[in-house]
Amino acid sequence: MSLGPRIANHGRSAGRPAGCPRLGDRCLAGGLAVLRLLAVLLPTMLAGGPALAIDPPLPALEAEPQPALEAEAAKLRVAEIRVALDDNYPPYSFRNADGTHVGIVKDLWALWSQKTGVAVRMMPSDWNLARQAIDTGAADVIETIFRNDARDVLYDFSAPYARVDVPIWFSSDLGGIVGVESLRAFTVGVKDGDFCPEWLTDQGITAFQRYSGFERMVEAAARQEMRVFCMDDPAATYYMTKHGVQGRFRFTDPLYTGELRWAVRKGNVALNRLISDGFARIAPEERKAIEQRWTGHRLGGVGPGLIDLLLKLLAGVAVLGIGALVWVLLLRRQVESKTESLRTAVAALTASEERVRTIFDSVTDAIFILDLDSGAIIEINRRMAEMYRIGDTPLPAIRVGMLSSGQPPYTRDEAAVWIAKAAEGEPQLFEWHARRLDGTLFWVEVSMRRATLDGNDRRLLVVARDITERKAAQERMEYLARHDALTLLPNRLLLQDRTEQALARAERNGRLVALVACGLDRFKTVNDSLGHAVGDALLRAAAERLKAAVRDTDTVSRSGGDEFILLLSGLPDADAAVETVASLHETMAAPFQIAGHELTVTLSSGVALAPADGKDFATLLKNAGTALHHAKAAGRDTHRFFAEAMNAEAVAHLSTRSGLRRALERGEFLVHYQPQVSLETGAVVGAEALVRWNHPDEGMIPPGAFIPIAEDSGLIVPIGAWVLAEACRQAAAWQARGLPLSVAVNLSALQLQRADLVRTVTGALADSGLDPLLLELELTESMLIQNTELVMDNLRRIKAMGVQVSIDDFGTGYSNLSYIGRLAVDKLKIDRSFVADLTGSHDSARITTAVIQMAHGLNLNVVAEGVEDAETLEALRRMGCDVAQGYFLGRPGPAEAVERAARQASPFKVGA
Structure with missing residues (x-):
């Protein structure tokens, strides 16, 4: 079993040392290499060695009678303890590759059962289901739970048995995330039912994207579906390493340090005492052995017998080396004059090769050489192996097509065109959506030109630079250029583009298009009295309601301040616009719950219809703004159409609609x-x-x-x-x-x-x-x-x-x-x-x-x-x-x- 890291050498031939063309030189080099290796390893082994993760079996435990606990269990009529817990929380409780439930907590409870004689049934599931099980009585105990004031009302907790840091994780292309305050502009990924969203809510953070488990959250973050998330440090380390994305995220100082405990329902004193007494019988060294099984421990050192053996081996090698050295010196005197020139040439050639290899492997970009006739990759550098995660895959088995995402417009046919142009002597430079051998996708900038090696000009030298972070930043900048940063709604630029497309479609199919300018009445009062944080939260909540009140084919945009612009496309008639406006006002009538405040905000709106009120975006927007001004002048909490005739019809329509609702009530x-x-x-x-x-x-x-x-x-x-x-x-x-x-x-x-x-x-x-x-x-x-x-x-x-x-x-x-x-x-x-x-x-x-x-x-x-x-x-x-x-x-x-x-x-x- 090798203790050192496995090093893959792709495309390099093993050669003899420079200046060692004969047997004597090889013996000398080999003897000196052994001496140097022992000189390095011996002090390390004597000092205790590096930290290695090992998996010792659990110590054999003899069944011992526990009359007191058995009597207590009999008194409670407990034949089995049901333990509900999260199955997505490594290393304490998780499922391995074949789906088996494993972890520290499972092993501890197995030992508890052996100590007490009481059977234990583990109930691993989603965390929310675990909470439901203990709350409904389907389980007796809940494991790996943090304690807070709200939960103290429901449960009796054990003493803590582990401490876990909980930081904020974020994509490495983001900056400025240093704590809770910096999260207010982001939607934070959280595990549904976890303690973290409760803690963040207490700090005023309420924009969450919820996931059923930690692994689902890491997978979503790897796909860049969300950029900021809260996760316990051990689980994050495990799942990021499992999915190979640990280098793509950074983290803050811990928001808090949670203490892992088990708990029973409030007031169940007898069960609490029974479980506590059982865990008290587990010796510290037994608990430590279980924890080391899942977290590893350091190798304790080298025994005296091994040291003696190594010293004897060292002495024997030294004697052998001295003898070989004497023999080599005698032999070298005889051939030195004949091999001096050859040694000098070989040394120069080897040094040159080593310099080229060093430079080749030190370049931070991936480099590979493609054979145009066979289509095989015949040489790569170290960065290429790392970037594309080649591992043990032999180079002849790798084809350029395997390194493509295959997603339009980045097809293999297009790659073939670029290769053909480069083969004709025309250098190529392009961006490419690439695929690693493990299937993950990323972005590279590719430089490709023809090269001549060993007299063969049917070679391509390809250099690939990882630009994933640059592309992500670029895409975010492009997104923010067309969306409002606070509400993430389309901004005026994107609204104009969609309006022009809707107008073109409406002209072809004879439908109507409406622009609705909306303003939140007296929003400034909220900002001035409760602060901008509450005002921003209200704007985000209002944006969500407006989106819910229109169709998926419509667009809700924010034009700035407390004003929104709605694009209603493909309307069959003006009545459809009236109905939508009525729905908007009804939707906004319900109070908002913002940061502990109940806020009621009314809506004023102005409507311009195309083609009657304008046939282009600028005209419609101006007329909708004019109608909004008239709505606010009319006392707010109302709407106005730009066309006066429409106002009379809409007022009658909405009056009848409001009257029908009152008629039901009265x-x-x-x-x-x-x-x-x-x-x-x-x-x-x-x-x-x-x-x-x-x-x-x-x-x-x-x-x-x-x-x-x-x-x-x-x-x-x-x-x-x-x-x-x-x-x-x-x-x-x-x-x-x-x-x-x-x-x-x-x-x-x-x-x-x-x-x-x-x-x-x-x-x-x-x-x-x-x-x-x-x-x-x-x-x-x-x-x-x-x-x-x-x-x-x-x-x-x-x-x-x-x-x-x-x-x-x-x-x-x-x-x-x-x-x-x-x-x-x-x-x-x-x-x-x-x-x-x-x-x-x-x-x-x-x-x-x-x-x-x-x-x-x-x-x-x-x-x-x-x-x-x-x-x-x-x-x-x-x-x-x-x-x-x-x-x-x-x-x-x-x-x-x-x-x-x-x-x-x-x-x-x-x-x-």
């Missing part, structure tokens, strides 16, 4: 019912529930004036749920009074696509006690065209409950009879446009007759709506229609009117 909605009559008996058999808005100032508002706005804003979902519950309650009341009338409720497309629709219907039926057979849900054909899995699943589950389903406005949409069969629809409602022309249009009559016959062929009932006169009613009866409704049979009204009509004996009897 109970301004009511349900009217329109009777449905059997054409066979003339009796009322059901009613359709229709929502009405009784505005306190404007009176009854027709559905057409508010239903579209409710659908656009999403308020149709809570309104629809209320109508459903109210209709079920009324139908249950009719049923209780001996009138089993069905009630039909319209569903909106938004309701049908929600995952909670079945729960809403179930709740309405359960709360009212209505028989599901008396509830009918109406949907239009257009809703079925989407045919999403969620829609179909919702309808199947509703049908399984016994609820009736009908297709409203049948014949006006894209009818697909396969839906009717798959969903087992119960009714078809003929659209009123056919019913209105039934007696005056042969086409309408034929279509209506065909729909009725088709429905009956499918065992479906048919409902005709929009019946306005007796002639139409009689025509429908002759055609075989089952049920009708319309103003002739009864206008929508209170439930009492339907009940009165239902109690009459066949009030609508038609025909003979």
Whole structure:
């Protein structure tokens, strides 16, 4: 076993020493080399030797009876101790290459179990899952935990058994990170559930990128997904070394030094004492042996026997060397005159070769020589082996293509072009995305020119310089040149570029583009009263809310101070811009929680639409700014469009939207019912529930004036749920009074696509006690065209409950009879446009007759709506229609009117 480092010599031939062409010279050189080696090694070994990591087996432990602890365990009825711990915390607890859980803590608990006779079940997992296990009682003990005031409330802690430094790690191309204050401009990578984010939050740092484990964090940092992170020193050292990135990061002085402990749930004194007594039985030397197993220890020195052996060996070698020296001197006298000239030439040649090799290996850039005929790399320097991590790979096995990332535009074909040009005598200089032999990628600057070696001019001399840090700094500078440094939002330069692209697309496809200038109202008050740190945090939080309120295809940028510019592209109409502006104001209305302060900030906004308000970025930005100025002049917390006509329309739209929200809160909605009559008996058999808005100032508002706005804003979902519950309650009341009338409720497309629709219907039926057979849900054909899995699943589950389903406005949409069969629809409602022309249009009559016959062929009932006169009613009866409704049979009204009509004996009897 070699104790020294393995040194790879690539491309060099082993030759004899200069001036030693014969056997005597080799013996002399060999003897002197042995003497020099022993002279160097002996003092080192006598002094104790270098620190070496060794893996001694754990000392054999004899099982000894522990009556006291066994009695205590029996008293507690403890047959097994469950220990939850993080499996991502080397060297204390981690998983090796094959996934086996190992580490200091596991071995300590195994020894504890042997000492106490109590079984131990280790539960290694993600740290958050370990915390959940102890908190929910799924585990008895939690390991490798730091102690603080908040955790003292939950746990009883052991004495510390290790101390761990926790610094901030950062990419080596960054500067100026010296402590907590310097982290405020960065998002800090942390392990989810770790103590570090708690500590940093107490210091006012709240911008975190969370990862499930330390190794995931190191992998993300290696990919440059984040540049600054907090990690315990032992884990960082282990994982950075494992992934070969230890040279790419620097670290600060420790933020704090944590103490590793184990803990039990608060108040579990007996279990705490049992565990503590068990660990007290572990001798210090036993604990030290376990720790040295995972951290290594120093070689203790060389024994006396070995020293005697080395001295005897040294004496023998010395005698041998002296004898060889005498023999060589005698031999040298005989040949000295004949070999002097040859020795001089060889010495000069060797010295020259050594100087060239020294220079070759001392260059800080990677150098290799490429054979153009074979494509093989025939010579490399030491830096090349280090940079590309060649290791033991033989040079003939390495091809230039293996050193390329292969990612466009840095393809092997492009490399072939550069090689061909260099082979023709044209030097090449280019940047290249390279790949090491271990698969990691980095950037190099490559210089390539033709070279002649040993008379062969089919060689290329290639010099590669690692520019990864320079590229990273360059990319960061380019990023910051197009983004705001505080919020990382696009700045005005990038916004202009995206706006010009959006305008070009909009001109081709006939869509609209909007620029929305937004300002946080009275933001200066926050800065002046709470400080710039709180103000900056508020700006970052506001930026996140604005991004959440728009589509992924839109752009949120910061123009400076408290102002943001939003680019809304590909809008179908101006109403879409109105809806987005309304969402922005609603999003910003909720209070912000910033550094312990609850802050409420309102928004003023100005909107310019293209092409009406401008066809280029500069004009749109100026007009949006003008509109924002008018919004602030109007009292803030509002918006203005640059076009005055749009303001009136938007104000009306937003007024209705706000009124709908208040109407829900104040109970301004009511349900009217329109009777449905059997054409066979003339009796009322059901009613359709229709929502009405009784505005306190404007009176009854027709559905057409508010239903579209409710659908656009999403308020149709809570309104629809209320109508459903109210209709079920009324139908249950009719049923209780001996009138089993069905009630039909319209569903909106938004309701049908929600995952909670079945729960809403179930709740309405359960709360009212209505028989599901008396509830009918109406949907239009257009809703079925989407045919999403969620829609179909919702309808199947509703049908399984016994609820009736009908297709409203049948014949006006894209009818697909396969839906009717798959969903087992119960009714078809003929659209009123056919019913209105039934007696005056042969086409309408034929279509209506065909729909009725088709429905009956499918065992479906048919409902005709929009019946306005007796002639139409009689025509429908002759055609075989089952049920009708319309103003002739009864206008929508209170439930009492339907009940009165239902109690009459066949009030609508038609025909003979």
